[in-house]
Amino acid sequence: MKKLGENVYLDNTIKRQLSASRPAFDQLMALRGEPFRAQDGRVTQRVLLGGKSYFIKQHFGVGWKEIFKNLLQFRWPVLGAKNEWLAIRKLQTLGVKVPVVAAYGQRGLNPARRQSFILMEELAPVESLESFCKDWLRSPPDVRLKRELIEKVARIARELHRNGINHRDFYICHFLLDTAHERDHSxxxxxxxxxxxxxxQTPERWIIKDLSGLYFSSRDIGLTQRDLYRFIKAYTGQALHEAWGSKKLFWQKVRTRGEQLYSDHTQR
Incomplete structure (x- = not known):
């Protein structure tokens, strides 16, 4: 029997792995595996179910202190796994490649104590763009490969922002390259x-935040001014003189904020 405020989704594979005698929500919140990250009332782990590898993010409630701290800083707090669940579903409809969700659940009406989880199939073999590109400055990649990746990242950014989505942690480490297909780096x-x-509709300030995050996180991989222009062309779908001419101030804001992020990071 479901508890008040409880919502659970399970795919058929996960249903077969769970006991019928206990609530699915309780079983998935009790899963333990290889820990990857623990912060702000959230734990990320790698787990095995039926011989298959998954990542699960379990949210245990952030507390009123964290909620008020975020609100006083004019930031909307992350209260659970629902954001990720909705974003993944939306991006799937847009053709953006994202992890496959095998299970999702949320329980509780009190936002400070709300519990939730999201279970996703592990993506493997993959490598983050941050890792893949880290030696580009010393050892430049094939020009065609670099262009292909720049344009792919730009098109993904465009799909998000044109469809009312902003990531908020839009760094190249959060792009995973499928290494099983050596000839298809896209x-x-x-x-x-x-x-x-x-x-x-995505507000401009959140678009600038996302794009400046990309700029900051790719600052040390040896991108040229021409590469940045290529990104702008792919992102806008316009010729450079149109994209730059009509939005020059916008792109200057992106670069200025990206440089500030980089400066703050290097001074830590």
Missing amino acids: RLFLIDLHRAQIRR
Whole structure:
């Protein structure tokens, strides 16, 4: 029997792995495996179910202190796995490659104590763009490969922002390259969507935040001015003189904020 405020989704594979005598929500919140991250009332683990590898994010409630702290900083707090669940479903309809959700659940009406989880199939074999590109400055990649990846990232960004989505942690480490297809380096997955926001239209300030995050996180991989222009062309779908001419101030804001992020990071 479901408890008040409880919502659970399970695919057929996961249903077969769970006991019928206990609530599915309780079983999935009790899963333990290889820990990857623990912070802000959230634990991320790698688990095995039926011989298959998954990642599960379990949210145990952030508490009123964290909620008020975020609100006082004019930030909407992340209360559970629902953001990621909704963002993944939305991006799937847009053709953006994201992890496959095998199970999702949320329980509780009190936002400070709400519990939730999201179980996703492990993406493997993959490598983050941060890792894949880290030696580009010393050892430049094939020009065609670099262009292909720049344009792919730009098109993913465009799909998000044109459809009312902003990521909030939009760094190249959150793009995973499918390494099983050596001749198809365009197979990119977008991950870590727990802070994503969905609206009818993405506000410009959130678009700038996302794009400046990309700029900051790719600052040390040896991209040229021409590469940045290539990104702008792919992102806007316009010729450079149109994209730059009509939105020059916008792109200057992206670069200025990206440089500030980089400066703050290097001074830590």
